[in-house]
Amino acid sequence: MCASLENVRRTLDDLTARLEARKKELLAQRHVISATPVVMGGALVIPAGLLAQRKGEPGWSADADNRKQVESIAMRVVMDAERAMGHTVYDVSAEKCGWDVTSIPPASDGKLPPARHIEVKGRAKGSSTITVTRNEILYALNQADKFLLAIVLVDGDAHEGPYYLRRPFTQEPDWAVTSINLDLGQLLARPGV
Numbered sequence: 001m002c003a004s005l006e007n008v009r010r011t012l013d014d015l016t017a018r019l020e021a022r023k024k025e026l027l028a029q030r031h032v033i034s035a036t037p038v039v040m041g042g043a044l045v046i047p048a049g050l051l052a053q054r055k056g057e058p059g060w061s062a063d064a065d066n067r068k069q070v071e072s073i074a075m076r077v078v079m080d081a082e083r084a085m086g087h088t089v090y091d092v093s094a095e096k097c098g099w100d101v102t103s104i105p106p107a108s109d110g111k112l113p114p115a116r117h118i119e120v121k122g123r124a125k126g127s128s129t130i131t132v133t134r135n136e137i138l139y140a141l142n143q144a145d146k147f148l149l150a151i152v153l154v155d156g157d158a159h160e161g162p163y164y165l166r167r168p169f170t171q172e173p174d175w176a177v178t179s180i181n182l183d184l185g186q187l188l189a190r191p192g193v
Contacts, residue, residue, distance in 0.1 A: 066124075074122025074152035075100060078162045087116070098139030099147065118148045120162075125155035129181040137169045137180075151187065163188055 075091065082089045082103040093100040103116040119140070121130045130151065140147040149168040152161040165187060173180060 070122045070124055070154045071120075072122075073154045073157075073159060074120050074150075074162075077122075077152045077159050078118060078120045078150045081162050082116070082118070093120075096135075098135050099143075101150075114146050116148055117143050117146050118150050118164075120150050120152065122152045122154055123184060125153045125160070127153075128184055130184055130187070131179050131181050132169075133179045134173050134177055137173055140167070140169050141172055149187075151184070165190060 075093070078101055079089045079091065082101065086106050087103040088106075089104075090102045091100070092102050098119075099117040100120040101116075101118040103118060105113040105116070107113075117139070119132070119136050121132070123130055132149075140149070145166065147167075149165040150162040151165070152159050152163075168187070
């Protein structure tokens with residue numbers, strides 16, 4: 001009983017001391033005086049795409065409409081290629097499931113093969129990178145052989161591809177990574193593309 005009373009007193013003393021310290025902090029903050037800020041330095045941020053455009057480098061997309069058109073062409077090309085193989089094709093890009101196209105091959109010997117989950121990346125011809133999200137990488141790793149990365153290079157109304165990559169990623173991104181850029185040339189140079 002005595003030890004319990006001693007613990008209560010100790011806790012009460014501790015809380016009282018913390019209350020007094022906090023009151024002093026608040027009182028000190030009431031007397032803070034704003035002063036004129038002093039600029040110590042500055043920075044000029046220029047988007048990489050703008051620099052590429054000014055240098056006349058290919059692959060820079062001037063607007064969202066152009067990027068949307070490239071993606072649309074790439075989706076159509078991949079879906080047409082899958083249909084040409086006799087697959088049933090579904091556009092699942094709006095469902096945010098980690099890939100853009102689900103392609104179901106026809107039954108073989110009375111068995112239905114596993115569906116193909118295809119992430120479509122359309123890029124303007126001359127581009128040097130593609131961007132993949134953390135979610136896309138994680139789905140690719142989890143889906144293993146079911147997942148394909150399809151790359152289509154678009155030049156106006158013409159296109160090259162689709163180039164399919166199986167198991168395009170080898171490790172999951174760090175915990176704070178939301179997306180990464182991959183070198184397009186190195187991806188297309190992989191064996192089996």
